[in-house]
Every structure is written in C-alpha cells, then in structure tokens.
Amino acid sequence: MSNGMSLGSVTIGRQFDPTVDLVQPLTADGYGPAFTTPGDADNNDNTFRVDNSIKYTSPTYGGLQYELLYGLGGVPGSVSSQETSSAAAAYTRGPLSLAAGYIFAKNDGAAGVGTADLTHNNSVTPLFGSVPFIGSRSIAHVAAQYVIGPFTANIRYSNAQWKPYLKLAAFNRTETFNTGATSLQYQISPAMVVNAGYTYMRSSGASSATYHTVAVGTEYFLSKRTTLYAISAYSHARGTTFSSDGNALVAAGGTVGDLESSSGTPNQVAVILGITHKF
Numbered sequence: 001m002s003n004g005m006s007l008g009s010v011t012i013g014r015q016f017d018p019t020v021d022l023v024q025p026l027t028a029d030g031y032g033p034a035f036t037t038p039g040d041a042d043n044n045d046n047t048f049r050v051d052n053s054i055k056y057t058s059p060t061y062g063g064l065q066y067e068l069l070y071g072l073g074g075v076p077g078s079v080s081s082q083e084t085s086s087a088a089a090a091y092t093r094g095p096l097s098l099a100a101g102y103i104f105a106k107n108d109g110a111a112g113v114g115t116a117d118l119t120h121n122n123s124v125t126p127l128f129g130s131v132p133f134i135g136s137r138s139i140a141h142v143a144a145q146y147v148i149g150p151f152t153a154n155i156r157y158s159n160a161q162w163k164p165y166l167k168l169a170a171f172n173r174t175e176t177f178n179t180g181a182t183s184l185q186y187q188i189s190p191a192m193v194v195n196a197g198y199t200y201m202r203s204s205g206a207s208s209a210t211y212h213t214v215a216v217g218t219e220y221f222l223s224k225r226t227t228l229y230a231i232s233a234y235s236h237a238r239g240t241t242f243s244s245d246g247n248a249l250v251a252a253g254g255t256v257g258d259l260e261s262s263s264g265t266p267n268q269v270a271v272i273l274g275i276t277h278k279f
Contacts, residue, residue, distance in 0.1 A: 018067035018088035019101035028183035039124025040258035048117035071115030129244025168246035209239030209252035
C-alpha cells in the first residue's frame with residue numbers, strides 16, 4: 001500500500017499451527033526434546049503440522065500479534081469432517097512476553113485421517129501402536145517469559161483433551177492431559193548458555209497417571225551456524241496408561257519429553273549429546 005501500512009500475510013499449504021508459532025517460543029521446548037511435554041500430548045514440540053491449511057498472520061500492533069488458521073478437511077458433503085482450526089496471540093512489552101493459543105483437530109476419517117498429523121511418540125498418548133486414533137484433539141496453551149540481564153525465565157500451562165470417536169475396551173472416553181512447566185536459562189557468556197527445567201503432567205479419564213521430569217542442558221556456540229549441546233534428564237511416572245491397541249490399562253513408564261520410547265519401569269534417564277549446523 002502507498003502509505004506503508006502492512007495488512008499481514010496469508011500462507012497456504014502444510015504448515016505449523018498458530019500455537020507453535022506464537023506460544024511455543026516462550027517455552028523451554030527450544031532447549032531440546034527433553035524439556036517438552038511427555039508424549040507431546042499438547043503439541044508443544046510441534047509433532048504435527050496441518051495440511052491444506054490457510055493461515056493469516058497479523059502485523060505487530062504495539063507488541064501484539066495474532067494468527068488464525070483453518071485446515072480444510074475436503075470431505076464432500078461434510079464441511080467440518082477432518083478439519084483443523086487454531087488461533088493464538090502473543091504480546092511483548094519490554095522484558096515480559098505473554099502468549100495464548102487454542103487448536104482443535106478432527107482426525108475422524110478412515111484410519112484417523114485428518115488435516116493434522118497423528119501423534120505416536122510413545123506410550124503416554126493413547127494408541128501409539130498400529131491402531132490409529134480416530135477422534136478429536138483440543139488443546140489450550142498459555143505461556144509467559146521474562147528476561148532480566150543474562151537470565152530468561154519461562155512458565156507455561158496446557159490442557160489437552162483427546163476424545164475417541166471409535167471407543168475401545170480401555171480407551172473409551174476422553175483422556176485429558178494437564179501440563180505445567182517452568183524453566184530458567186542463564187547466559188554464561190556470548191558463546192555459552194545453561195538451562196534447567198521441570199515439567200509436571202497429569203492424565204485423567206479412562207486412565208490416570210502423573211509424570212515428573214527434570215532436565216538440564218548446555219549449549220556452546222562454535223559459530224553463528226554451529227552449536228554443541230548436551231542434555232541430561234530424569235523422569236518418574238506413576239499410575240496407568242493404555243496398551244498400544246487401547247484395549248487394556250498398563251503401568252505408566254517413565255518418559256523424558258517426547259523421546260521415541262517410554263521406559264518399561266517407572267523411571268527413565270536420558271543423556272543427549274550432539275551438534276547442530278545450520279545451512
């Protein structure tokens with residue numbers, strides 16, 4: 001426009017939902033998968049993307065920005081089938097940042113087809129095996145971040161509800177995951193940071209379990225493109241979760257973030273060493 005005003009942007013295709021764009025950056029997920037929600041039940045680690053979606057991103061108005069997304073299911077005669085909808089907003093003023101968002105995804109097609117990918121990370125979430133999840137997921141997520149000198153503190157809360165449309169022997173009603181987490185990062189030098197975080201999650205519904213996870217990590221920046229990192233974490237679980245086919249309740253296993261496998265015992269320890277290089 002001639003006056004220089006921006007109307008925002010519209011993107012189309014397979015993309016992240018607004019909660020990933022605006023809420024996730026204020027959480028400890030950026031420190032590594034050990035700092036995120038067990039099983040990624042709330043998509044804090046962006047396990048799924050949305051196909052056939054239209055997303056609007058607003059300009060920033062005095063520190064406020066928002067996004068809207070709709071994923072078209074594309075089912076003739078049923079506008080809402082297999083759809084995904086999401087909205088989020090973030091506000092930054094000085095050292096304080098706040099964000100909140102919501103996503104609703106229907107995987108109600110055959111074999112759990114929907115515009116949002118299914119989540120099969122580990123035994124925390126229902127139907128992590130060969131049986132597909134047919135139902136809906138609704139997720140509300142809020143987060144806050146405060147930066148003071150070399151310290152960055154984060155806190156977040158999410159509520160995720162997995163509702164089965166095809167009920168199984170054990171997974172026969174909505175399973176709810178309430179997650180709270182906090183973290184602290186310290187910039188030791190321009191080349192090195194350390195971070196620590198704690199995540200608590202409780203599942204309730206047809207099964208009930210609690211997960212406690214503590215993680216610490218460090219990053220060393222060799223250059224603008226190359227980083228060395230080390231993470232260690234411990235998780236303890238108590239209660240029950242579902243078998244892979246959803247027909248039985250089994251003991252919940254310790255689960256560090258959304259790593260691929262849960263433990264066969266109540267405890268799990270993970271050590272991650274690596275290097276990242278940006279091209």
